Amino acid sequence: MPKDSASQGFHSELRYSGIEILGELPWGSHFCNFFESKEDLLQILVPYFKAGLMNNEFCLWITSDPVTVEAAYEALRSEIQDFDKYESKEQITILSHADWYLKDKTFVPDIVINGWYQKLRKSLNKGFDGMRVSGNEAWLDREVWKNFIDYERNLNTSLKDQRMMVLCLPA
Numbered sequence: 001m002p003k004d005s006a007s008q009g010f011h012s013e014l015r016y017s018g019i020e021i022l023g024e025l026p027w028g029s030h031f032c033n034f035f036e037s038k039e040d041l042l043q044i045l046v047p048y049f050k051a052g053l054m055n056n057e058f059c060l061w062i063t064s065d066p067v068t069v070e071a072a073y074e075a076l077r078s079e080i081q082d083f084d085k086y087e088s089k090e091q092i093t094i095l096s097h098a099d100w101y102l103k104d105k106t107f108v109p110d111i112v113i114n115g116w117y118q119k120l121r122k123s124l125n126k127g128f129d130g131m132r133v134s135g136n137e138a139w140l141d142r143e144v145w146k147n148f149i150d151y152e153r154n155l156n157t158s159l160k161d162q163r164m165m166v167l168c169l170p171a
Helices: 037-055 069-079 083-088 107-127 142-159
Strands: 014-016 025-028 030-032 060-065 092-096 129-137 164-168
Touching: 014 037, 014 083, 025 092, 030 142, 037 060, 037 129, 060 069, 060 107, 060 142, 069 092, 107 129, 107 142, 107 164
Parallel strands: 030 164, 060 092, 060 129, 129 164
Antiparallel strands: 014 025
């Protein structure tokens, strides 16, 4: 995706990741974190998204096993006192992997990548500083894996000029 005026000069701008060991990361960061249990996953993602909400970022959490959409909302509500404020500003969206990655039950990488950038444009137009994303890859089947690797490579390349931070969670 081409560089636009909203993304100029942000490479030196660091954002607190919410993940203590990582600290601050620049826009365009694309990283992964492994987990062993639902509790591990929530210990990573709740602080990650809390930091994004507190830093005026639009947050998009794509869930898969072992965390449901409902469990993700519940975990954030229990950790963030004024979570309803962020919801009412439409600063966070939580979707299942089927609703985000699988259009007509099929994974089409270009559609997914275009979806990320549509969300980013909308969030910037609403006045958010950028977008913070996480997707859990537990839903992947073997037959999709090659397409998904290509998708990850393309996403990684395109992120370098964007006000977006992406945390992938390999199963």
